[in-house]
Amino acid sequence: xxxxxxxxxxxxxxxxxxxxxxxxxxxxxxxxxxxxxxxxxxxxxxxxxxxxxxxxxxxxxxxxxxxxxxxxxxxxxxxxxxxxxxxxxxxxxxxxxxxxxxxxxxxxxxxxxxxxxxxxxxxxxxxxxxxxxxxxxxxxxxxxxxxxxxxxxxxxxxxxxxxxxxxxxxxxxxxxxxxxxxxxxxxxxxxxxxxxxxxxxxxxxxxxxxxxxxxxxxxxxxxxxxxxxxxxxxxxxxxxxxxxxxxxxxxxxxxxxxxxxxxxxxxxxxxxxxxxxxxxxxxxxxxxxxxxxxxxxxxxxxxxxxxxxxxxxxxxxxxxxxxxxxxxxxxxxxxxxxxxxxxxxxxxxxxxxxxxxxxxxxxxxxxxxxxxxxxxxxxxxxxxxxxxxxxxxxxxxxxxxxxxxxxxxxxxxxxxxxxxxxxxxxx
Numbered sequence: 001x002x003x004x005x006x007x008x009x010x011x012x013x014x015x016x017x018x019x020x021x022x023x024x025x026x027x028x029x030x031x032x033x034x035x036x037x038x039x040x041x042x043x044x045x046x047x048x049x050x051x052x053x054x055x056x057x058x059x060x061x062x063x064x065x066x067x068x069x070x071x072x073x074x075x076x077x078x079x080x081x082x083x084x085x086x087x088x089x090x091x092x093x094x095x096x097x098x099x100x101x102x103x104x105x106x107x108x109x110x111x112x113x114x115x116x117x118x119x120x121x122x123x124x125x126x127x128x129x130x131x132x133x134x135x136x137x138x139x140x141x142x143x144x145x146x147x148x149x150x151x152x153x154x155x156x157x158x159x160x161x162x163x164x165x166x167x168x169x170x171x172x173x174x175x176x177x178x179x180x181x182x183x184x185x186x187x188x189x190x191x192x193x194x195x196x197x198x199x200x201x202x203x204x205x206x207x208x209x210x211x212x213x214x215x216x217x218x219x220x221x222x223x224x225x226x227x228x229x230x231x232x233x234x235x236x237x238x239x240x241x242x243x244x245x246x247x248x249x250x251x252x253x254x255x256x257x258x259x260x261x262x263x264x265x266x267x268x269x270x271x272x273x274x275x276x277x278x279x280x281x282x283x284x285x286x287x288x289x290x291x292x293x294x295x296x297x298x299x300x301x302x303x304x305x306x307x308x309x310x311x312x313x314x315x316x317x318x319x320x321x322x323x324x325x326x327x328x329x330x331x332x333x334x335x336x337x338x339x340x341x342x343x344x345x346x347x348x349x350x351x352x353x354x355x356x357x358x359x360x361x362x363x364x365x366x367x368x369x370x371x372x373x374x375x376x377x378x379x380x381x382x383x384x385x386x387x388x389x390x391x392x393x394x395x396x397x398x399x400x401x402x403x404x405x406x407x408x409x410x411x412x413x414x415x416x417x418x419x420x421x422x423x424x425x426x427x
Contacts (some may be wrong), residue, residue, distance in 0.1 A: 009388050018214035032157045050295040051169040053188060054145055055116040056137035056177065065073035066186050068296050076312070080123040080352045083187040083297075084173050086164060087115030087196070087239075111165035111176070113172050115239075115257070118185070127317040127354035130261070131345065132254045132409075133176065135161035138334045140176050144171035159334065164190070169292065179337070180346045187306075188294040197288025199264075202282035203273055206264050207240065209417035210279055211366050216244025216421075223419075235260070246364040246419045251322065251335070254414075255362020255408065258320040262412045265315060315413035319355055321345065322362055322404035341404035362414050368415035 003091055057063030081134045113273055116133040137160040144167025152167055163171040173185045200206050207229045214223045221237035223230070230238055247250035272277050297303060324341030328334035348355050361367060410416055 022365050050298045053170050053294045067166050076309040081121050082185040083119040086113045086172050086187050086190045088364040090359030102395040109296045111422045112161040122352050124224040125312050127315050129355050130320045133323045134250050134335050136334050138336050142174050187297050190292040195230045197236045198286035198290050200231040201266050202286040205229035205231040212420035214244040214420045216241045218243045244421050253323050258420045259365050259416045265412045316411050318412035321407050321409035338406045343408040353401045356400050356402045358402050361410050365416040365418050368417050
């Protein structure tokens with residue numbers, strides 16, 4: 001019996017069918033990934049331990065809990081909100097490279113809040129301010145809850161980075177609230193070394209510009225001048241590096257971190273990430289697997305609400321700023337608040353006003369192109385995002401607060417380059 005002869009397939013028609021099949025698979029895969037991501041992220045949140053934040057207690061009273069905020073999925077979180085992000089330097093459970101005796105003696109258990117940053121999003125969701133607080137800042141630490149029950153006594157002058165060890169995640173929250181004169185940091189998250197490495201891996205690397213090479217044997221970081229994409233342990237070492245940046249101070253390290261974080265934001269908001277469901281899934285997984293969240297952030301709806309609110313803010317309106325400080329007159333290795341500069345910044349946050357920088361970039365960075373290695377055009381920067389020169393040269397809008405020159409920093413769309421160490425004796 002003779003079989004009917006198959007009709008010849010036109011090459012274009014065949015190609016079209018293949019393309020249609022690929023598109024169909026991509027659509028189904030994307031929807032499947034989205035559903036799986038939501039389920040996995042929600043499971044990560046529920047599986048990880050959560051911290052119950054409290055308000056500042058009155059004398060002789062138990063502090064009331066911070067109310068939980070639940071918003072409908074895909075709806076922006078209403079009004080202004082504050083999130084405190086704490087980076088712990090604990091070596092416990094952070095891999096074999098941190099298990100030697102010296103690392104464990106340096107920090108273990110809860111660890112110190114080596115990085116403390118406040119994200120303030122204004123009520124109109126048109127601007128955000130990210131304040132970095134020096135770990136060596138000497139300030140008053142209020143009474144904080146003990147993990148075993150009860151409350152620790154307040155202290156008049158302690159380094160900020162002791163707050164996490166002193167009273168858990170609630171303590172840095174209460175400390176920064178006292179410092180800024182606010183009482184509405186209702187969200188907080190703690191991230192470890194592993195979390196930083198995982199998030200940089202999830203986006204496929206973060207491009208950073210170096211004006212001069214960085215060589216820091218303390219964290220094992222050696223990078224050439226120019227633009228290099230870093231991830232994993234290199235990204236972690238870049239953020240931790242102090243001995244390799246400018247004068248080796250914590251203030252220089254803050255501006256180096258701002259360089260990285262602004263580039264990370266540009267990478268996340270680029271078409272290559274936003275249009276890639278796998279990258280978005282990996283990013284959400286990396287964040288929720290490696291963070292300890294306050295229970296106010298312990299549901300996917302609230303996290304989605306925050307993301308929707310942030311999504312509408314242009315990179316030029318996300319301002320990274322170092323909390324203004326001066327040298328501590330009793331200890332040159334420590335800093336204290338610059339009273340006037342700090343009051344201007346604090347009032348802007350209290351009054352929910354966007355801020356504008358009047359100073360140059362921080363101690364450890366320079367504006368790209370100003371005698372530094374100019375980074376090449378990067379596909380991670382959206383073509384539609386205007387670049388404002390660093391140094392606060394943008395024109396303030398009505399209601400914006402111009403900060404003092406002690407409040408250095410940059411906006412998320414600004415290209416800066418890190419300066420390698422100049423003269424630091426080590427130690």
